[in-house]
Amino acid sequence: MTRIIMHGCNGKMGQMISGICSEDADAEIVAGIDIADEGKNAYPVFTDITACDVDADVMIDFSNAKAADAVLDYCVEKNLPLVFCTTGLSEEQLKKADEASKKIPVLKSANMSLGINVLFDLLKQAVKVFAPAGYDIEIVEKHHNQKLDAPSGTALALADAMNDAMDQAYKYVYDRSKERKKREKNEIGISAVRGGTIVGEHEIIFAGKDEVIEIKHTAYSRAVFGKGAVEAAKYIQDKKAGYYDMQDVVAGN
Numbered sequence: 001m002t003r004i005i006m007h008g009c010n011g012k013m014g015q016m017i018s019g020i021c022s023e024d025a026d027a028e029i030v031a032g033i034d035i036a037d038e039g040k041n042a043y044p045v046f047t048d049i050t051a052c053d054v055d056a057d058v059m060i061d062f063s064n065a066k067a068a069d070a071v072l073d074y075c076v077e078k079n080l081p082l083v084f085c086t087t088g089l090s091e092e093q094l095k096k097a098d099e100a101s102k103k104i105p106v107l108k109s110a111n112m113s114l115g116i117n118v119l120f121d122l123l124k125q126a127v128k129v130f131a132p133a134g135y136d137i138e139i140v141e142k143h144h145n146q147k148l149d150a151p152s153g154t155a156l157a158l159a160d161a162m163n164d165a166m167d168q169a170y171k172y173v174y175d176r177s178k179e180r181k182k183r184e185k186n187e188i189g190i191s192a193v194r195g196g197t198i199v200g201e202h203e204i205i206f207a208g209k210d211e212v213i214e215i216k217h218t219a220y221s222r223a224v225f226g227k228g229a230v231e232a233a234k235y236i237q238d239k240k241a242g243y244y245d246m247q248d249v250v251a252g253n
């Protein structure tokens, strides 16, 4: 049985994971943490992270970048493995997560779905063929109108996967309205669309002379992220300190 503290328990993802765990004999939410609580959960909820004194095997975090420092401090102090899913973290927070991973297991991924995590490898292969052939790369992501960060963490991670495969040859361009000039070859354009209840779409476009290749992932339910996060929690609960990602879970390393 994996005992989980759910940070951000009253949000969209926190409630999705609460539902998934209530039907999983091997995972239990033993406490929740959320700055907003209406007392609707079956487990105790703390509105202040420092007040949470419940024993657990792992924390899952889907909350807000503003909470990231407190989440890392708490997990390091309690020696608690962390599944870190909040996006929009600052460079300083990413460095802090890296430091924390020297003391505890930290599994960080901008996207917990199986599909996106398989896509990373496919894109690494694709870019090695299309980039030398001169194809332009653009990413278009679409999410619901409640999302705070843009572009999505996933869009940035997809761009990073391709950039890593090409020895950091690319710079990212988020806004073409500022300069009146043609795109350069070393650009990955990243565009964000926000509207309605779109759960999450990521489209990677390789545009060449006379042909276009479009690779698209659509999440139809937050369940794909929630199930991935619970599997990740089971995976890291007994791992040694270090930095892990969802591709470790998929590969069963």
Ligand SMILES: NC(=O)c1ccc[n+]([C@@H]2O[C@H](COP(=O)([O-])OP(=O)(O)OC[C@H]3O[C@@H](n4cnc5c(N)ncnc54)[C@H](O)[C@@H]3O)[C@@H](O)[C@H]2O)c1
Residues within 6 Å of the ligand: 007, 008, 009, 010, 011, 012, 013, 014, 033, 034, 035, 036, 061, 062, 063, 064, 065, 066, 067, 084, 085, 086, 087, 088, 109, 110, 111, 112, 113, 149, 225
């Ligand atoms: N990695 C992934 O696969 C993945 C998937 C979906 C969402 N996300 C990310 O997870 C985060 C949450 O997404 P969501 O859709 O559940 O958002 P949400 O706004 O529905 O829920 C966030 C919850 O966190 C709580 N919260 C906010 N600030 C807090 C703080 N300082 N301390 C404690 N709780 C706080 C809010 O009250 C809310 O209940 C976002 O950053 C989103 O981009 C990641």
Ligand SMILES: O=C(O)C1=N[C@H](C(=O)O)CCC1
Residues within 6 Å of the ligand: 087, 110, 111, 143, 147, 148, 151, 152, 153, 154, 155, 199, 200
């Ligand atoms: O709903 C969100 O917010 C999502 N955020 C992640 C991101 O920023 O990539 C993953 C998809 C859903």
